[in-house]
Amino acid sequence: MLSSKPATPASVCVVIPMYNAARTIEKTLASLIQQTCQPDRVIVVDDGSSDDCAQRVRDFAAPFPLTLLQQANQGPGCARNKGVFAARETFIAFLDADDEWHPQKLEKQLALYDRLTAEGRSVGLIDCYQKSVFSDGHEQLEERRKSGDHFADFMRENVINGTSGVLVLREAVCALDGFDQSLRFAEDRLLWTRIAESWEIHTVPQILHRRNVDSGNITAQPQKYYPYKVRFIELYLARYGERLTRQQRIYFVLANHAEFLNAFSRSGDHAQVIKVFGQMLGHSWQTLILFNGKPTLRYLYARFRTLLKHS
Structure with missing residues (x-):
């Protein structure tokens, strides 16, 4: 007790x-x-x-x-x-x-x-x-x-x-x-x-x-935890979105999605890389230049690997 x-x-x-x-x-x-x-x-x-x-x-x-x-x-x-x-x-x-x-x-x-x-x-x-x-x-x-x-x-x-x-x-x-x-x-x-x-x-x-x-770390299981990241983005913006400029809100959303795009890329889940990139691009064209274009390169690689798989 x-x-x-x-x-x-x-x-x-x-x-x-x-x-x-x-x-x-x-x-x-x-x-x-x-x-x-x-x-x-x-x-x-x-x-x-x-x-x-x-x-x-x-x-x-x-x-x-x-x-x-x-x-x-x-x-x-x-x-x-x-x-x-x-x-x-x-x-x-x-x-x-x-x-x-x-x-x-x-x-x-x-x-x-x-x-x-x-x-x-x-x-x-x-x-x-x-x-x-x-x-x-x-x-x-x-x-x-x-x-x-x-x-x-x-x-x-x-x-x-x-x-x-x-x-x-x-x-x-x-x-x-x-x-x-x-x-x-x-x-x-x-x-x-x-x-x-x-x-x-x-x-x-x-x-x-x-x-x-180790391999059990949550960022090594992106498929399981990505929905919680999406929920986090929603909760955070609901609470603090009005305190951010438009540019800050764009960066916040893109950077948080990019964390999991990178995790999906590292795990070889090309379909999820493509899906997350599409969500990011739907939010802002700035996805293309985010982090010096690294998410875009990961997306292009995922597209390439997917085409090879189905060719």
Whole structure:
């Protein structure tokens, strides 16, 4: 049972959404044991897994209070919400069930928060630099540095370096009713944007989070998640479209579709590349010159491969 007693001033609850993570969850939890500033509670939310990851959590010998919650599969946003609303701590730190933290991750983020709030800043979220390590061995660094008002930046892109690097005020998430549960993709960008409307966002400029990316990553399954991206575009424009210029709206729509056009191209799904490009072109002729013409080249290649297949 979760305790209902009030949070202490700097208490932290780590929320871990988990789906079929038997291979990685113990390593993820072990990275929390190494924290120089231990979490006050860890809540793992099993999102309808079919492997034995839930039992591995039950059996894990943790030096911190560790709670397992379970639900039918509803997606990571819903799983994170379940953990957030079950928590009582001041801060929520999100961590995916296949990722790991540097030992000083929480310590450095809390120290930055204390320093900034002592200066009178209204800080809602702090992230850090992220290193993504892919199953084929290549690595990618996310190092967008934030230091205040970044609301406008989210109109162009998701400037958070990774959800597993986020430390956020629980009251901020709860005030906004958490992640939009109708989405299973880009729900994080929508929530971060809403937080940025009222709070500052800052970054610890160090790599404090390792993201492990394998073939199960959602961008490796574009057919499954593309409808959620389309829904995200609709929701985002309904909420913020009037704040954007016409050109900004065009770029927003095209850039978000292009993310999945690229994913379909990488997976060799030429029919979907052609379909998405058609949707983009129907929205604006600027599709032809977007990103120096790269989506257009992917479209032409998909057309070529399709013609070869049927010749």
